[in-house]
Amino acid sequence: MAQPTDTMLLNDILDMETGQNVDPQVFLRRELSLVMKDRAELMARYTRDPDAPWLVCELCSAPVILVRTKDRYFHFRHHQSEEAEQKCSISTRGELSADQIKCIKYNAAKESSAHLRLKAIIRDSLIADEKCTEPLVEAVWKGLRLAKRAQWRKPDVQVELAGQRLAFEVQLSTTFLSEIVGRREFYRRNNGAMVWVFQSFDPYTTRTAEEDIFYLNNHNVFLVNEETLERSRQAKRMALDCWYPTPELQGKTIFNRWTMAHVFLDELKIDPQEQKVFFYDYDAQRAELERSLDTSLARQAFYDFWNERAATDCRETDAAWTTLREQMRIAMPRLHLPADYRTGKFHGAISLMLSARFGRPVGYNLPRLINVANTAFDHYKDFLYAFGWTLRLCGHEDLLKAQDSKGTWRRRAKLIKDGMRNHDEGFRQDPSLNHLIAFLVPEITEKLAQVRDW
Numbered sequence: 522m523a524q525p526t527d528t529m530l531l532n533d534i535l536d537m538e539t540g541q542n543v544d545p546q547v548f549l550r551r552e553l554s555l556v557m558k559d560r561a562e563l564m565a566r567y568t569r570d571p572d573a574p575w576l577v578c579e580l581c582s583a584p585v586i587l588v589r590t591k592d593r594y595f596h597f598r599h600h601q602s603e604e605a606e607q608k609c610s611i612s613t614r615g616e617l618s619a620d621q622i623k624c625i626k627y628n629a630a631k632e633s634s635a636h637l638r639l640k641a642i643i644r645d646s647l648i649a650d651e652k653c654t655e656p657l658v659e660a661v662w663k664g665l666r667l668a669k670r671a672q673w674r675k676p677d678v679q680v681e682l683a684g685q686r687l688a689f690e691v692q693l694s695t696t697f698l699s700e701i702v703g704r705r706e707f708y709r710r711n712n713g714a715m716v717w718v719f720q721s722f723d724p725y726t727t728r729t730a731e732e733d734i735f736y737l738n739n740h741n742v743f744l745v746n747e748e749t750l751e752r753s754r755q756a757k758r759m760a761l762d763c764w765y766p767t768p769e770l771q772g773k774t775i776f777n778r779w780t781m782a783h784v785f786l787d788e789l790k791i792d793p794q795e796q797k798v799f800f801y802d803y804d805a806q807r808a809e810l811e812r813s814l815d816t817s818l819a820r821q822a823f824y825d826f827w828n829e830r831a832a833t834d835c836r837e838t839d840a841a842w843t844t845l846r847e848q849m850r851i852a853m854p855r856l857h858l859p860a861d862y863r864t865g866k867f868h869g870a871i872s873l874m875l876s877a878r879f880g881r882p883v884g885y886n887l888p889r890l891i892n893v894a895n896t897a898f899d900h901y902k903d904f905l906y907a908f909g910w911t912l913r914l915c916g917h918e919d920l921l922k923a924q925d926s927k928g929t930w931r932r933r934a935k936l937i938k939d940g941m942r943n944h945d946e947g948f949r950q951d952p953s954l955n956h957l958i959a960f961l962v963p964e965i966t967e968k969l970a971q972v973r974d975w
Contacts, residue, residue, distance in 0.1 A: 523556035525549035529596040533579035543576060549587075549595045556595060557736040560587040564702040567600055574600075581609035586698075589729045636677075639691045639720055642745045643678045646753040646760065647689075652787055653759065654681040662688060662713065674707050676715075685791055686713045687798075692720070698733050705737070705796045714793045719744045722764050724779035740777075741765045741799040752783065759786035765801040768810050775810055816960075819852035823961060827875050831862065831884035856957055870904045870954055871961070873897050877911035878962050880920055890917065891924035898933045903951035905937055906972060907958050907965060914964040 525546055534543040549556060566575045567584050574584035576597075583603040589595050599609065640658065647656040662674045676688035688708055708715045717734045722742050727735075735742045742764040752760035763784045766777035784800045791798050826845050830838040839861075846858045859867055872884030876893040887893055897908050912918050925931055940948040950972050959966040 523549055523551055523553045524594050526590060526594040526596040531578060531585065531597040531599070534585060534597055535577050535579040537573075537575060537577055542579065545597060553732070554736045554740075556587070557732050560589070560595075561698060561702055561733060561737055563587055564698050565706060567602075568699070568702050568706050571602070578609060583609065593729065635720060636691050639718060639745060640677045642747070642750050643689045643691075643718060646745060646750050647678065647680045647786075649750075649753040649757055650682075650759040650786060651757045652682055656680045662686075662707075662711070674704060676704075682786065685793070686711075687791075688713055688715045690715060690717050692717045692731065692734060701733050701737075709794065709796050712793050714791045714798050715796060716743060716789075716798050718761075720746075724764060724766070737796070739765075739797050739799040739801070740803040741797075741801060743798075749783075756785065760784070761786065763800045765799075765803060767801070768803065768807045770810055770813070775807065815852050819849055820960065822848055824875070827871065827884050828879075831868065831872060832886050834863070853960065856960060858957075866901065866904075866951070867954070869896075869901055870951075871957070873901055873904055873908050874911055874958050874962055877908050877917060878915050880915070880917040889924050890921055891930060894921055894930050895933075898930075898937070902937075902940075902948050904954075905948065906941070906950050907955075907962075907969060909937070910965045910968045911962050914968075915962070 529545060532545055534545060534548075535541075536543050548559075563575055563584075563586050566573065567586075571584070576585050577583060578585055578597075578599060581599075584600040585597045586600050587595055588598050644656050644658055647653050657679045659675055659677065660679060662676055662679055674688070677691050678689040680687050680689070688704075690704065704715055707713075717738065719731065719742055722731070722744055724742075731742070744762040744764070746762070749760045749762055761784055762781060764779060764781050766779045768775050769778055770776075780801075782800065789798050789800055790802070822845060826841055830841050842862050846860075849856060849858055859865075862868055862871075868884065872882075873893060873896070875883040876885065876890060881890055882888070882893050885893055885896070887896070894908075897905055901908075912921060921930060937948065939945075952969075952972065955969050955972075959969055
């Protein structure tokens with residue numbers, strides 16, 4: 522989780538999209554990846570249009586940016602380009618800004634031996650790749666308009682692969698956010714894709730300069746070294762090492778497990794519009810896990826209501842159902858629940874399914890599962906198919922047989938099978954609640970889909 526500094530001077534922040542005040546303490550105490558993405562978004566919006574910032578200082582209307590201290594805490598400050606022109610009562614400007622210092626270090630580091638060697642490895646790996654054009658080193662990547670030549674970029678190495686232009690940039694420990702965002706926006710406008718290349722990477726001791734890059738690149742990190750160069754020459758395809766996290770669910774919390782894989786350039790997915798070049802689609806997998814987490818929470822909320830309240834009929838139960846319907850409307854918008862859970866056959870059908878799911882009466886004031894089964898035969902023959910498969914796949918058939926001391930259910934089970942085999946109208950299945958039943962008893966989803974009307 523991200524954390525704010527203890528002595529933040531700039532606290533009056535206004536969101537220009539919503540017109541609402543932003544509480545810095547709340548904004549900065551979120552998951553680190555979210556804060557890092559918003560940190561880049563603040564800079565990106567200013568880069569695209571300085572007259573349309575996202576967050577501003579409420580006192581002077583100057584755009585603000587997020588700064589991360591050497592101790593890895595965050596605070597807001599005025600954008601450097603605007604700060605000198607504003608007469609703000611909150612001044613965060615020093616004689617030399619942190620980004621100016623980083624810029625000096627950045628330019629110096631570009632001439633370091635480590636930077637030059639990495640650039641050479643990228644060049645030689647691309648030369649070995651038979652699918653790539655001849656790589657260009659430190660060549661100008663011109664913008665679309667001559668008038669914009671002041672904004673033209675000079676990537677470390679550039680190449681073309683299957684008609685897609687790629688710019689390779691060596692990541693440096695002093696790379697600063699405005700430079701990262703500026704390059705992303707340039708290549709986005711010019712239909713190019715940028716590949717940041719690291720010299721080394723430890724997922725457990727990451728630096729801000731690294732996080733500013735990989736959080737925006739689908740959490741993928743690329744490295745080159747002497748070993749990847751040798752693999753490139755042997756395979757005649759540019760080889761890279763790729764670090765990426767796989768999201769895993771532990772309880773109700775998502776954790777990342779980092780993995781390193783040997784990959785080739787032509788295996789990567791390239792999205793110039795989103796400025797992502799990646800091997801593993803972390804964002805999609807994370808979204809899928811979050812959807813499943815939302816689904817499980819919604820399902821459990823429904824179970825809780827039906828277990829605790831569906832067998833009662835009182836004002837409190839009606840209020841609880843209204844609350845559950847609203848929760849389900851948000852979490853599962855495609856499932857439509859009736860305004861009154863006692864409507865028609867709704868209560869009885871759902872009580873049957875959940876009783877079969879849990880192996881005991883749920884939603885009924887009945888003593889045993891056998892009583893529920895007999896109720897199903899007497900009043901809900903059109904839901905017996907789903908009821909039977911729920912009993913079987915949830916492992917409660919033997920329990921029902923053990924409770925059938927008089928053999929009544931055994932005889933009725935034969936009648937059910939014969940009736941369904943002969944397409945008896947009395948056993949015609951009601952599919953109106955199939956979507957909800959599949960949600961509540963996912964074990965029988967495939968069986969429900971196999972039912973054919975007669």
